[in-house]
Amino acid sequence: MPRPPLVLGTWGQITRSRRGKLWVAKARFRDFDGVTRLVERTGSTGRQAEDTLVEHLRDRTRLHGGEITAESHVRVLADRWYDTLLERKVASGTLEAYRRSLRTHIEPALGALRIREVTVPVVDRHLGALIAKSPSAAKTARVILKGMFSLAVRHGAAGTNPVTEARTVAVTRGEVQTIAPADVVVLRQRLRAWDTGTDKGGRVRTAELGDLVDMLMATAVRTGELLAIRWVDVDLGADIPTVTITGTVVQVRGEGLQRQKHPKTASSWRRLPLPPFAVAMLMQRRADAYTEWVFPSSTGTLRSPNNMRRQWRDFRDHHGYDDWITPKSFRKTVGKLIRDGVDLDTAAALLGHSNTRVTEQHYTGRIHDAPDVREHLEQLGH
Secondary structure, three states: OOOOOOOOOOEOOOEEEEEOOEEEEEEEEEOOOOOEEEEEEEEOOHHHHHHHHHHHHHHHHHHOOOOOOOOOEHHHHHHHHHHHHHHOOOOHHHHHHHHHHHHHHHHHHHOOOEHHHOOHHHHHHHHHHHHHHOHHHHHHHHHHHHHHHHHHHHOOOOOOOOOOOOOOOOOOOOOOOOOOHHHHHHHHHHHHHHHOOEOOOOOEOOOOHHHHHHHHHHHOOOHHHHHOOEHHHEEOOOOOOEEEEOOEEEEEOOOEEEEEOOOOOHHHOEEEEOOHHHHHHHHHHHHHOOOOEOOOOOOOOOOOHHHHHHHHHHHHHHHOOOOOOOHHHHHHHHHHHHHHHOOHHHHHHHHOOOOHHHHHHOOOOOOEEOOOOHHHHHHHHO
16 A cells, blocks of 8 residues: 655655765655655754754745644744734734743744644643743743644644643732832932942943932833833923833844834823923933933943843842842832822823723724823822
8 A cells, every 4th residue: 555645845754874074864845736855955963964954844844835734743833823923013022922932831842743742631731830830931831822723723733722721820919019108218319329339340330220210100111111212202391291102122033122113002102291300300311311212221222121120130139128129119119109199090091001991992002191190209209
């Protein structure tokens, strides 16, 4: 009985052999015209030749838009699913987070399996192992796997989505910790002294953490949003001075640090009234400004959130503050202050949190005026 033909876009057993000083890896590949061809690649070692061949065959499959079948490997499904994200122009930060999860948590464990081999128990065991290490990583992996196998179902490669029936992932939220207003006063004094001091090498510090923290307390913006603020986003001459949040800083693979031209969510587009202490700080900064960024790096370029967090840890550890006090703690502190001093809806609007009404009406890209809570925020500026 003749051997059944290979599935379109797949290859058979790979063999290796020596050819002079090089190694050659070969495999029969059934191309998308139905013809099975012998494909080979070379390398300085047998493993290198085989890896090069596999990479070529995978690229060949993707280039020709081969169908996803039950015999396709999960790593091929992962690549195809990731391509759909690129086509949908998903935010750079989200793409990077998904790419890390695919390379770190999904492909090493499941990539060599065939789609038909991924069952509910297989997914359940994988998620269970991830939960034991990191519930948040497991939650992201489940989202990705669900999207991948939804694509497989649409292509007819799977009858049902095995992730749907697998375990859910619950991430337990710890108690929200905030900084007392009285402690904020002391912290700001220490920051001013720190900024005018020198580091271990005797160099004057350039982190300007005091100004950064003042802006965080005045606006409750996210760290990426803070560092993406340009002078064109600030209006200090208006009757009520404001800053408009229209972007965030992201790390893009292969391109480095970039200003993403939209903030994290649809409701994050917001115009924030600035309390007097923040206006005074910004007026001084504008007088000395030499770049488009309000809070640039020491060389005048876009500032990295990771560098800012590292500089904050240096200050925090030097003064013995608890590890939970991070730049995000100021956002939480402001949120609690406004929730207790005004109401929950006002706090949510200030923070740029979404709600059902806004989500349903798709206010993507629209800027709304955040509530004027300068009087309450000024308590943090004394």
